[in-house]
Amino acid sequence: MAILDRQGRLFGKVSILDIGAIAAILITVIGLFLLPGNNGNSIAQMLSADSKPVEVDMIVKGLSIIDPANVIKVGDKVSIIIRNQPREQVTIKKVEISIPKVLVAKTDGTTISVPDPRSIDTSQRDITIVLSGPARITDSGVVFGSEKVKIGTSIDIEGPKYIMRGSAMGVRY
Template sequence: MASLFGRKVSLLDAIAGSIAVAALAGVVWSPKLNNQLAKATGSVKAVQVQVDARNLPLADPTAFLQSARDDQSLSLIVRNQPAGRVQVLAIDEVRRRLVELQPNGQVIQDDDPTSPLLHHVRFNLEAQATIGPSGIVFGGTKLKIGSPVELEGTLYRVNGTVSGVVLP
């Protein structure tokens, strides 16, 4: 075949060399390496995100909240694309309150009794995201207030909406 440095190169050697070059290119352009380089340069920062999951039909809301708190991290799916894992900081049940003003001037507040089986839950999460001029990018997709997301834990998968983003 052809000669390289005065030595003949067989077809098998050429194939092995091209596989080695392809493997090296895969390592250089791998997403994990890009993420490590982004962390080293400081472009990736911890961002706190609040996600509201509304109208969850829960048979046992206390067991759901405890299961969600036991999960240290959740899978986040943004616009039907897996975006990675996020850390759970806190999970709170958000209750609607009704306020009534009495004729004597007294204000009475109570939970909304219209739908006791549907629950609203707020997830406070922390994610490592890239912060750019157009907002934060997490898992290759922009994450803004109003973005639909899915949260997947050990025993549940819920749809929610990003309701808050706290930049460092």
């Protein structure tokens, strides 16, 4: 008996095309679950990662806003947008609003920091926000959705009355 017959069947029972199709499917499934993707994590790693409460310190520099205390409130639920992709809902845990400062030279050669008069006239404010929400903790850091958040990551938050762009200053978990 021949290994391959006229119809292309192995030992007269299984087609070589069927074996090729099954092998292609198996290789695809193995690649999806075991090999890392673009973000460095495989599906198996992402599914097994721990989800813990995470706090992200965010700063928004020079935001033009008339009444920030009544717009951005502690306890509000906002959407976090990382690299232009909406990710998770997070809670605003703390808000600090300040007027941008400038350095002014004194006559003795030292400098002092004073509120920028231009910022006062144009209603510009620096806002530090602490965001709190669940995220996956992996070996390479904190992951919201499928995006890593590290110090310096550009983050947008969107609430009912605003959308702000800032950057992460700190990540705690």
